[in-house]
Amino acid sequence: MSDVTVTVRGESEARVAPERATIRATVRAEGPERAAVVDMAMRLAEPLRTSITDRKDAGTVVEWSSKRLSVRAERPWNNEGKRLAPVYYASIDVTATFTEASELSIWVSDISAWDGVEVGWVDWHLTPATRARVEREVAAAAVGVAVTRAETYAEALGRSSVTPVEIADVGLISSHDSAGAAPMLKARGAAFASADSSPGMEYEPEEIVVSATVEGRFIAR
Numbered sequence: 195m196s197d198v199t200v201t202v203r204g205e206s207e208a209r210v211a212p213e214r215a216t217i218r219a220t221v222r223a224e225g226p227e228r229a230a231v232v233d234m235a236m237r238l239a240e241p242l243r244t245s246i247t248d249r250k251d252a253g254t255v256v257e258w259s260s261k262r263l264s265v266r267a268e269r270p271w272n273n274e275g276k277r278l279a280p281v282y283y284a285s286i287d288v289t290a291t292f293t294e295a296s297e298l299s300i301w302v303s304d305i306s307a308w309d310g311v312e313v314g315w316v317d318w319h320l321t322p323a324t325r326a327r328v329e330r331e332v333a334a335a336a337v338g339v340a341v342t343r344a345e346t347y348a349e350a351l352g353r354s355s356v357t358p359v360e361i362a363d364v365g366l367i368s369s370h371d372s373a374g375a376a377p378m379l380k381a382r383g384a385a386f387a388s389a390d391s392s393p394g395m396e397y398e399p400e401e402i403v404v405s406a407t408v409e410g411r412f413i414a415r
Contacts, residue, residue, distance in 0.1 A: 198414040200347045200356065201367065204340030206332050207405035212318035214256070215298050215399065216291045219305060220312045228265065228282045235263060235284035238310040245305065246290045254297040258290040295399055318399040325404070332406040337361055340410035348414035356412040367409045 221242060223234035239260070249255040264287075267280045292298040298316070305311050320328070344356045360367055 198348070198351055198353060199359075200344045200412045200414050201409065202340050202343040202347065202412070203364070203407065203409050204336040204338070204343065205405070205407045206335035206339055207403055208328050208332050208335075209401040209403055210320060210324070210328055212295075212399045212402055213321050213324060214291050214293065214319050215295060216289060216317045216319065217298060217302070218287060218289045218314035220314060221286045221288070221310050222283070222312060223285075223310055224281060224283045226279060226281060228267070231282040231284045232263065232265060234310070235286055238308070239286045239288070241308070242288055242305060242311060245301065246288065249290075249292075249297070249301065254293055256291050256293055258288065260289075261287040318402065320402060328404045329406070332404050333408070336406040336408045337410070340408055341412075344410060344412040344414070348412070351414060353414035356414050358410060358412055360409075360411040362409055364407050364409055367411055 219242060221235055221239040223231050223238060225231045225234070243260060246255055246258045250258060263284060265282060265284045267282050269277045269280050272278055292301070302313055306313055319325075340361070341356070341358070348354075348356045
């Protein structure tokens with residue numbers, strides 16, 4: 195009985211609770227005098243930075259950063275089509291990574307009432323170590339699904355065993371080798387998709403989905 199080539203796809207996914215939340219807040223000031231606007235932005239940013247460094251010292255913030263002051267000027271038009279005096283705008287962006295959603299919610303509740311402070315996006319994510327571990331586990335599970343499918347097809351065809359020829363990301367399986375060429379075993383990393391960030395402000399995070407899909411080619415004997 196001749197050998198049969200079986201090509202299959204394997205998928206797997208895991209749902210994991212987020213471990214970190216990175217949030218951005220912006221301090222804004224505006225007015226007719228550049229120096230006064232810059233001074234106001236700096237004064238408004240100081241308590242924001244202090245609130246973050248206090249939490250960094252307490253361990254609820256693992257890292258944070260503050261961008262340099264940005265200043266721009268615009269000359270608005272009035273209803274008669276005439277340019278008015280310049281209006282200056284200053285802003286400072288601050289990002290912070292929290293370890294707990296509850297602490298993040300408390301901090302946002304505090305700063306959202308402060309003058310000149312705007313709360314931006316929140317990015318829920320995993321630590322690098324956890325993400326790497328979960329991706330390995332999901333990739334291995336996806337390969338296992340592909341092997342099981344290949345074995346099922348082989349059994350339905352009356353074959354007793356399968357031998358792997360290729361395992362690859364989706365779409366990367368090579369074309370059939372020319373007749374008589376010895377099959378080569380190839381391995382490539384699984385393709386991962388992650389749904390660990392969402393627009394808007396959510397302080398009750400959904401689980402992060404880590405998925406992997408692979409394609410495999412086997413020889414059924």
